[in-house]
Amino acid sequence: MRIDCPHCGLRSNEEFTIKGEVPKARPDAEAGQDAYVDYVYIDKNTRGRNVEHWHHSGGCRAWLVVERNTITHEIYSVIDVQEAQ
């Protein structure tokens, strides 16, 4: 699998670290425990097209939003998180 880093180009997957699917926005400090449990633990766990956070840890160190198929590993899009916000 290769990931097309918007800063570095098409690079091999061992340069990257996956964190998991993109969570909801981090709740406010006063949002309470239920909101945080939802934020930290509850994933959609999609089989198929999934939107994930990847870190180019062995490259430019940018966090990326990668849309990827969890069955075929096909990658549909890669953008920098700052662009996604």
Next chain:
Amino acid sequence: MPQLFRSVSGGLINRSELLRFTFDGKDYTGYEGDTLASALLANGVRLVGRSFKYHRPRGILTAGVEEPNALVELRSGGRQEPNTRATVVELYDGLDANSQNRWPSLKFDFLSINQYAGPFLSAGFYYKTFMWPPSFWEPVYERIIRRAAGLGFAAESNDPDHYEKANAHCDLLVIGAGPTGLQAALTAARAGARVLIADDGSRFGGALLDERVTIDGKDGAAWVDAAIAELESYAHVRMFPRTTVFGRYDAGTYGLLERIGDHLAEPAPYTARQCLWRVFAKRSILATGAIERPIVFGDNDRPGVMLAGAARTYANRYGVQAGKKVVVCGNNDDIARTVADLGAAGATIAAVVDTRATGGAEDLGRPIYRNSVVRRALGGQYVQGVEIGEVGGGISTEKIDCDAVVMTGGWSPNIYVATHLGQKPSYDEKIVGFTMPSDLGEMTIAGAANGIYDTAGCLAAGAAVATSALDAMGMSGAKGDTALDVDEGPSGQIEPFFYVKDATGKCFVDFQNDVTDKDLKLAIQEGYDSAEHAKRYTTFGMATDQGKTGSLNGAAILADALGSSIADVGVTTARPPYTPVSFGAWAGHAVGEEFQPTRRTPMHDWHEENGAVFVEAGLWYRPAYYREPGETTWQESSDREVLATRGSVGLSDVSTLGKIDVQGPDAGAFLNKLYVNGWTKLAVGKARYGLMLREDGFVMDDGTTSRLDEDHYLMTTTTANAGPVMAHMDYCHQILWPELDVQFVSVTEQWAQMAIAGPNARKTLQGVVDDFDLSNEAFPFMGAANLTILGGMPARLFRISFSGELAYELAVPADLGIAAWKGIMAAGAPYNITPYGLEALGAMRIEKGHPAGPELDGRTTADDLGMGRMHSKIKDFIGKTLAERPALKETNRPQLVGIRPVDASERVSAGAHLLPPGAEQVIANDQGWISSASHSPTLESWIGIGFLKNGRDRIGERLLAVDFVREREYQVEIVSPHMVDPKGEKLHG
């Protein structure tokens, strides 16, 4: 010894280059261009191995990678390699091979008695027999099975050769260099595409080297030579002979194994034996040809029974006769070319046995038995005749003498690599075989792998798929390549026939695993009625050949037994690798010392020269202790270092701690988010201990962070978490708080850092600083400063302490590390300054109750560590909300405590569990555990720290420590974790 089965002329061998080799200790000769199999056959050696389960005599079935029988042990010593297929081993002068799985000798094998015990060794035999009692497994059953069912022995000494890994990129990967692959490569190369073409043979050409065929008036091999010459002329083409594409992976990634030195006695100097390639290709063409099927009849495994295509290969390519008097049997048009080629090589055709009532060549000039089958091969260690009968007749009607039986059951497209991404093949009745759709996205299947078996068709297909691949990549090729004029024997017409239904003798479906038609039928009777289940139960399709020759025959037998169809039964899933890949190739250079990268601190050489014994900490090498003359144990050295440090002064290399430089107007605000405690009010020139949580409320890491300037902080992390903390900070900054104006970078390797600890630390340091007031008033505990030392050397000084002593950490640019270290050693000489390693450092931090890796194990909260009060109430930080969950606030959680043995001579061990004395030793009574232990020379006792339920309220209690691993128990007393200088008077001194 004369090569009695070598034809007088012909073949692609170099008859002027005689090669000597040995098999089972006996001397033979062959020619350059031979395989071990062709050379053995030329010498009349038929019996080359014993089968896996029944120890039946086995010969050579094929001429390629699909060989299930002729597995041999190659070479000896560290280069010994079991399970090599004699059919692909290239002969070299001095080759030394041995047969496998026989005892005491190949001709007289004691365990061949197994074949007469046949009924007891049927499907599931191992599961049924070796079941009870369980205690017999390891000592009795396993040994019996290992001896009886071995597949050769691995080398017992280290492999002296080396292996490499490499990457390559191309537009088009062509897998297989037969007519289809070569024509595809030529077409793409002419259009300027970057082509990589690989073939597992020693020589490109595939079937064009094996069959008698004329292309444009040239014989096949000459056409191939011209194609290779043209491909060589293009700089953008890379050719990989002796290279197997063993796996297809995501998004156009392929695994290739290049055998650089396997065809030599030992690899040439300074070259690898094998190279594991990872190839990234925009498109690929699978042109891997087809694998011929045997026909399942009685005793079809007798040496001398061979596939027809293999017999033609031996005749045409190697000038070797499969036999002198041959019976040819089959169900398709290949019969005619087989008769012609074997006859041309000098063999007599004893009979032709064709399952078809009509069709095929009418006049072959020999007896033809139509609508007939070979029902059984006769003979013992090699075939001496056959019994034939009518298809479905149920009885043998005639006996024919012969010394070889060649059979063709038709061809199965070789689509294994195409199926690696999970697509299932489907049954195609027209070609009688399993196929895949030709278009698989970035891969296209072409030629015989796509069910096209005539050379003209393969050449045309190669050109056509290359042209469409070029189109897909937006490259223009020379369209409408001129059709080539091909002359070869007929092929293609086939009537399905897989197995003789009522044959006598053992009818093998899978030769390598000794699986017969009866085994498959029995598996169905016993309820294993899917191909995947039957495979596991009977071991059909497993081991090194993965059932390449037998899968369709097995499917046909299963279909009949189930009253179903071949299409419904399907074939089992093929997974990478297509053929075995050695561990050496997977490991590449990551062997021994090069297993992983080595990180050394700037002072490494000094440590080495001064008796340091190193310990690995992640990738780092850190001094564990420094051995002085006369010291024999680590504890002696460590105790001396602790006492010298606590008594006067010690020096330790702490360069491996993670260091992250944080700058910007919002640096403090950013640290506020990361740590549980606050940072914006920290004064410039001050350090502070910080604790970091994960968002789930558990402790992630700790360390000291200093404020060097208004907008400039220097953070430290534990050695182990330096990388993860940096990634976490990237995440927090880029995703959670991008609005914060802050920059940070790892400076771990830019700074050499050393701890100076002990009552004489200040006096020692006084000898190196340039005009800097070290007094307690001017530079108190938790001070941080920029300064110069040793006459102008830039440095940073922190008054922090891990040992609990009056202590400083001094940092200098990495390349000045040794100079600074030596300067401190000189300045400390009057105080007998002592370098100390990780053992002494560990002992002192345990004496002080400071948590480290074993305590920060991802399951502890700040409160568990006794640091709950550090949580800021007034700011948000990572983990704040979830750390407040009720379960994380319970008083009964394990809390950090000190552990002292009741008997001071008792050794405390990390990993021991704490239980009430007298309680039953079950998990329900578990009260906690010891996380770190050390000998404390200060307290003259072993000590530990650990976690105990509600431990802070249980100081003084006595418990039983039970070390289940070391099988020890001892009484301990629970004490405060701060076992030495609990008030911290020393470090403030």
